[in-house]
Amino acid sequence: MTPTDRHLPAGTAAGGAYDLDVAPERAGWAYSSLRVLTLPPGGSHTLSTGDSEWIVLPLNGGCTVVTDEVTFELEGRESVFSAVTDFAYLPRDAHATVTSAGGGRFALTGARCEQVLPARYVPASAVPVELRGTGTCSRQVNNFAAADVFACDRLIAVEVLTPGGNWSSYPPHKHDEPCPGEESELEEIYYFEVADAPGGRPGLGYQRVSPSREKGTDVLAEVRSGDAVLIPDGWHGPSIAAPGHTLYYLNVMAGPGEREWLIRDHPDHAWIRTTWPDTPVDPRLPLYPEGERGR
Template identity: 45%
Template sequence: MSATWFHRRGALAHGVWESVVDAALPGWQHTGLHVAELAEGDEVALDDDGAERIVVPLRGSFTVEHREGLEPRRTVLRGRPSVFAGPTDVLYVSAGSTLRITGVGRVAVASSPTDERHPSRHITADEVAVELRGAGASSRQVHNFGTPGSLDAARLIVCEVVTPAGNWSSYPAHKHDEHVPGHESRLEEIYYFESAPVAGAGPAADPDAAFGLFSTTSSPVGEIAIDEQVRTGDIALVPYGYHGPAVAAPGYDLYYLNVMAGPGPERAWLISDDPAHAWVRETWRTEQIDPRLPYGGGADEER
């Protein structure tokens, strides 16, 4: 089952793209992801395939050419030096547009098929809502640039999470695989991972050795089992089941980009905790947020 839903860096390569997640994968239909590494003079492009998209600079800066209806547009994304440097500016592109991306660095494009049209929007880094979630060893930092409270979109929900070395996130394990009005929404989810030695680790720390851990377990909706070391470029697909924890190994920070969408009537992220571990949330009330956070800017706390 892990081989079905977990893919090492490059295992989903297609053409100029290092990784492509789309409906061509068996059992996948609501979300998509393209990841590419660009050098000077390189470009990647996506046709109009009836999907809304968010362009996310992972490392570096990019220029995005697209269309809003018949009007051509050109947006410069200033980006960032790495995913651990704080939030980045991103570009939401309305369904019905082609994309052409140029620049130097690493870029991701999250997507979801839809017939709805919502206005394209350039969200600058200082507009991104930065949330500190959890407490103690469960402290993590969330960048909510593509969530329902931050972005007007049809179905796509996108955020990114930074977990400091030694901490746990996506914890307690939770699920969103059933439509239960007001309680749980049905969403498939993509996790794209990066890991790196902590700042100041020194020359002995090998960036290619940086890793974290990620798990999923079955729910009444379906059987799934992922228990893997995750490194930069790895991708986990979660069609159903409880997912988490995502654990940053001591000495290495962990990042993941979450892409979610589903068939439900409402664009909402409503979850059910694994009942065996839901009690853990209550322990956070007496703990403090990890003092290493936030990375790269101010934040609001939520527990």
């Protein structure tokens, strides 16, 4: 897989019913997956979970998820920039149908796993919202499937919202080699959306991944809504939001070790954390508070 393959502009990794279809085979790794599904009003899609666990996460719109005679009604949201959303967890070796009366777009975050856990529904009110960093490093993290928040076998997934002009995924950090108590080994997918400026003007952002090893991942990508970046290794960050455009990204992670998110900061940039206690959080955050839900 070349550096060009690691930046997937919108539409270039579509497959079948999906606007974006990143399977482990496509990414050249073993665990992490992401699909983005668009359904028209009244539309329906059936899937087999296979050897992976999945979370159905509304990006915009709501849906009904039926799996093994269990039905979950997801209220969803107007957009990723408007509210936290509820979601549904699907176990491996199951079948599910997603139907949307009003239409919408839905992320399916997945990870190959061994355990069969029960299907579950989580309301938006149960999703913790964290403000991370301060000043121009301020961002909002919706920890819907963080390792210490929601029980999965291998899957870790969160949403990050960065106000225009700020940097997130900063300082650059990595999690590409196992080091007990210090660093996890996790494959990661970033999926981006960029808020329009007034008048519907489309925006952009930038994503940097720099090598942490010889011939490692080296990407500097201009990203727009619907793009994805694959990160098998390397220092990732910053994720840069252009002034006037809030940047959203969905992080999907999984790996071979214990399910935990342990990162190592880049030694040249870790010092920035020492400035955070003396700097206020960006007053534009939170974009929406914990527990705010719906459309």
